[in-house]
Amino acid sequence: MTADTPIVRLADVRLDRGGRAVLRDISLDVPRGSITAVLGPSGSGKSTLLAALTGELAPAAGKVEVFGKPVPQAKKALLEMRKGVGVLLQGNGLLTDLTVAENVGLPLQAHTDLPKPVIRRLVEMKLHAVGLRAAADLFPRELSGGMARRVALARALALDPPLMIYDEPLTGLDPIASGVIMSLIKRLNDTLGLTSIIVTHHVHETMPVAGHAVVIANGGIVFSGTPAQLEASTDPLVKQFLNGEPDGPIAFDAVARSQAA
Known part of the structure; x- marks a missing residue:
């Protein structure tokens, strides 16, 4: 992979769940060293996109590449690729009967032969x-x-992955904790030379740290550009999402949204 090869590339991707297309015609390049925010309302398909990036869901059409290569489907090759991808899960995923240090050390124990x-x-x-x-x-x-979210972040960083994916990192946090997490994501991305993808519906908290923003709605990418361009957008669909308006081109349909999650 050359220096200018996107660390993540999606080309004309279609992602299906349960026999129906959740996302169509998704194309996205994530440059090395960047922070990209993938935004969208609940049920828009953000989690489905994340599953494609980690190899949990194979695309029905198109190409998904990570580190300059197609995401492998063979189990051994996929596990090897995932060592280079740190994922911060919504629920933290900390084991309750282990200490903080033991939780953070789990990936190192599982994937390395380093002495204690x-x-x-x-x-x-x-x-x-x-x-x-x-x-x-x-x-x-x-x-x-x-604190629990920061411990989960430390564990996600344990193997020094070049790519970090944050799945709704602010869920359940108060405004002060949210600010701490977002500034930490920015600082770690810069000091460790990471590339970060933040999957979230928290627009206003995420935009100050992001260099690129993508909005997913109605089964596809409806916006791709800088945070400033997002703020200035006059697209009715983008404005509805940014302003949290119940009426507009994004349908508020509880059944459809839960199926697309």
Whole structure:
């Protein structure tokens, strides 16, 4: 992969679930070192797109490439690719009977042969990066929502992945914790030389850190551009989403939305 090859590329992708197309004609390049926000209302297909990037869902048509190569379908090759992709899940996914340090060390134990003292030192470094080195011996139940999200972030960074994917990173967080998480995402992306994709419906919190924004609605990409271009858009569909208006070209249909999630 050359320096100017997009770290993620989707070309004319169609993604199906349950025999129906959730997303059609999706084309997207994510440049190395960037922060790209993938925005859209609940049920618009953001999670489906994420599943395609991690190889959980094979495209029905088109190409999905990560690190300059098609996302593999063979299990061993897919596991190898995923080592380079850190994913911060909505629910954090922390194991309640393990300490913070033990949770962060799990990927290192599973995917490396490093000795325990080295793993312990790497865990300290990851926790320091998210400002939680002092919380190493706490259990998940002793953490606030924002702290738990930062621990999950430290774990996602454990294997030094060049690509980070954040799945609704602000869900359940108060405004202060949300601000901490977003500034942390920006700082880590810059200092560690990462490429980040933030999948979210939190537009106003995400735009200050993003360099590129994509809006998904009605089965496809309805906007792709800079945050400033998004803010200035006069497209009725984009304006409805940004302003949270119930009436407009994005249908509010609970059944359809839950099926598309």
